[in-house]
Amino acid sequence: MLKRTSFLAVVLMGVLAAGCGSGGLGASGNSVSLDQEWQLGNQMAAQVAQQMQLSNDATAKAYLTSVGERIHATTPLADRPFTFDIVNDPNVNAFSIPGGHIYINAGLIAQADKADELAGVVAHEISHVVARHVIKQVETQQEIGAIGAILLGQNPNGLQQLLAQVIAGGAMARFSRADEKEADDLGLQFMTKAGYDPHGMLDMFQKLLSLEKGGNSSVTRFFADHPGTQDRINDISGRIAKMGNPTGIVDDPAYHSNLKDRVAR
Numbered sequence: 281m282l283k284r285t286s287f288l289a290v291v292l293m294g295v296l297a298a299g300c301g302s303g304g305l306g307a308s309g310n311s312v313s314l315d316q317e318w319q320l321g322n323q324m325a326a327q328v329a330q331q332m333q334l335s336n337d338a339t340a341k342a343y344l345t346s347v348g349e350r351i352h353a354t355t356p357l358a359d360r361p362f363t364f365d366i367v368n369d370p371n372v373n374a375f376s377i378p379g380g381h382i383y384i385n386a387g388l389i390a391q392a393d394k395a396d397e398l399a400g401v402v403a404h405e406i407s408h409v410v411a412r413h414v415i416k417q418v419e420t421q422q423e424i425g426a427i428g429a430i431l432l433g434q435n436p437n438g439l440q441q442l443l444a445q446v447i448a449g450g451a452m453a454r455f456s457r458a459d460e461k462e463a464d465d466l467g468l469q470f471m472t473k474a475g476y477d478p479h480g481m482l483d484m485f486q487k488l489l490s491l492e493k494g495g496n497s498s499v500t501r502f503f504a505d506h507p508g509t510q511d512r513i514n515d516i517s518g519r520i521a522k523m524g525n526p527t528g529i530v531d532d533p534a535y536h537s538n539l540k541d542r543v544a545r
Contacts, residue, residue: 312415318360321379325363328377335366335386335543343538344402347395348382351403354473355410362406366543372488372499376405378414386543387498391487395535396471396480396528403467403474404481410466413459457511464516468523477528482516489513 312320328334335341341364348364362380367373370387377383382405384398392398408414468478489509491499520526 314357314360317412317415318379321377321381324377325379325381328381328383332383333368334383335368337366337542340366340539340542343534344384344398347399347535348402348406351399351406351470351474351476352380354470355406357410362409364402370498372491374401374405376408378409378412380406380409382406382409389540389543391491391499392484392540393487394480394483394530395532396477396530397484397487398480398535398539399471399474399476399529400467400478400481400484403471403476404463406470407463407466408459410470411459411462413463417459460512461515464512465519468516468519472523472526472528475528477530478520478523478526480530482513482520485509485513485516 344366345364348362352358352362357380360380362382364382364384366389367383367385369385370390371385372387372391373385374388375383382402384401384405388401389398392401464481468481471481472478488499492509
């Protein structure tokens with residue numbers, strides 16, 4: 281993940297300072313409208329596209345988008361545009377930025393053996409956007425202290441420099457365990473409504489935890505960015521049980537031919 285706190289805090293504080301005065305803010309997400317968030321996200325996504333190597337495989341991207349849109353359509357933000365991109369990075373990770381931009385690393389796709397496992401990750405990242413976790417995180421920091429504002433569009437060089445530093449610095453700041461649990465819970469609901477088997481999310485986390493315990497360095501970043509391991513697996517398992525252990529799409533031949541196998545080339 282890109283570093284949410286250092287980059288987003290500075291950029292988003294510019295929006296907050298410009299639109300909300302200097303008063304303290306609660307972490308409600310209400311200080312930034314959805315229109316503002318989507319405008320901000322589009323500008324950030326343009327910078328990500330310049331700074332990170334995104335896949336230009338139209339077939340692979342179309343399949344990822346089809347999975348993402350199927351899940352996105354079940355959310356309260358179904359009327360807002362979302363985008364789904366593959367990052368050509370062998371490390372296992374995924375991240376989202378405000379405004380519905382979802383990024384899945386090629387390394388994660390390589391580890392997702394079934395369509396429902398990929399769907400679990402995509403649903404989790406979509407849920408971070410739906411719950412507006414980044415916006416709320418920045419609002420909380422605004423209460424702690426003032427951060428210098430970069431007014432979007434007025435200092436593009438500064439924005440590019442910040443993003444370059446963020447990418448060089450590595451992972452995004454961690455979400456809280458509460459945020460991650462909420463994204464898991466919402467993600468399970470959304471992927472189930474979309475017709476996927478929610479056990480895919482459980483299977484994916486169990487697989488990645490097993491890889492980490494086995495010393496696979498490619499998953500180190502994932503667990504650094506997604507706090508909680510066995511506890512979250514237990515929570516996901518319990519949540520699925522409370523849902524009545526629903527079933528759905530487990531795998532899809534097109535997942536392998538149109539995405540997984542192409543990314544592995």
